[in-house]
Amino acid sequence: MAKITFITSDQETITIEASGGSIMELAVNNNIKGINGDCGGVCSCATCHVHLQPDQYKKLDPASELEQDMLEFEEATTPYSRLGCQIPISDQLDGFVFQIPQT
């Protein structure tokens, strides 16, 4: 189990416990505003863009080239941007915070 926190662009904070799936799926299943996951999680639509905290970002496996490409010219990217569909949930993510950019 990992406790995962989303902060929406309206600054609403939602913390959810999860053990599987991806960050995108967790957000969609919990109606987190601003995460759509239109393509179902195949890194094709960039509608699950999240910002991480720098220290937590560094703990993840690096983004694939496709994911980096999808993010490079997205609006509101930071050096700590990821696509939620490419982040699998594990116990390692306990305490992680994902901020959803303004769209």
Added chain:
Amino acid sequence: MTNSMSSSANCVIIGASHAGVNCAFSLRQAGWNGPIVLIDAQAQLPYHRPPLSKSYLLGNKKTDDKPLKAAESYAETNIDLRLGECVASIDRARKHIVLKSKEELPYDKLVIATGAEPILPPIPGLQGNAKVIPLRTAAHAHQILQELDRSGLPQVGIIGGGYIGLEVAAAIRQKEAKVTLFERENNLLGRVTSPYIADYFLQLHRSRGVNILLNHTVASITENGDKQIVECSDGSTYSFDLIVLGVGVYPAVGLAAQAGLNTSDGLEVNKYCQTSDPNIYGIGDCALCDHQRYGKKLRIESVQNAVDQAKVVACHLTGRDLAYDSIPWFWSDQYEVKLQMVGLQYGYNETLVRHEPQTEGPDKISVWYFEDEKLLAVDAINDGKAYVVGSRLLQAEHIVDKALLADISVPLHPKKLAITPSRTTL
């Protein structure tokens, strides 16, 4: 005006796939306070359709793993999801719909999101044949998987060389099935892409052992014990355990037409996705929409189209002015190859191919479609950057420097490739 409607106005949505489900949730998010009823004939929780012809057939994931929304999301959002209910008719005069069960449901606003149905061509021996399966629903995909598992090392025939046919070929070829694909035309993907992309996928599939037969029209199918014998118009015959049908879909507009709404190649809707009856909207694969960007009626079969039209309706019903003008985008996954497409290429008179060989991993290839100086569309193969840069350039309607684009020593970047911001000058 719609936003002055009483807050108890109700909205009924027929069809709970990408368009209908997104419409229901977008409506709530946009502030619609009245009841929302979402009806579908299928009993299964609404699911993502694109994986059905891709990862689902690889047997990696059950469709149950890919619901569009979690079951409890509907109740939490106060959406009355009614699954396994068939709609028999729409009574526009009395503003209600009639279910097959005879139950009547009143509506203030009605959204028709009935999607599309697979075309069953009039080939003798095809209709009613349980071993000939189209691919549109989870039930179809499940049936195909069952047949594959039953047959050991199955021989599979695929009719139609469009995206569905090719994705199915890729998926089941990876499960060691022997695959023969029949395409009536002299190239694959005839209606939807350029010869370059068509040829790329032809070579790809042939290199993976798919027997692709171009210029082959299936004339008849006959059962012979457990086998299905396909005879083509040239007299050649082939024996299969299973046949998958992928010759396209037609818009499911029966209900709408019966109710006297304007239909042709789809349910005709204006830029707000509103039909000829202002209380009734049409979205998704069934809708022939007045597309603002292209200045004509277009019916687009894609997830993007379904999701974006759902938002247009949610806006219109809550009193905001959002006309449909999205740039279409699509994707297809075959083997390890990812094809991403943005824009509409119809009317192109020039293509520019950018091919970046890679030392590791597959080459990056993108095809850029132009009508004179105007960029119309980009097809990107294993090249997410070309897709994203193409999207940005299309969005801004920039004129593209073709010489720079063709020069693979110049990295793709929207600002570098743009000559002028042309939105104001065109």
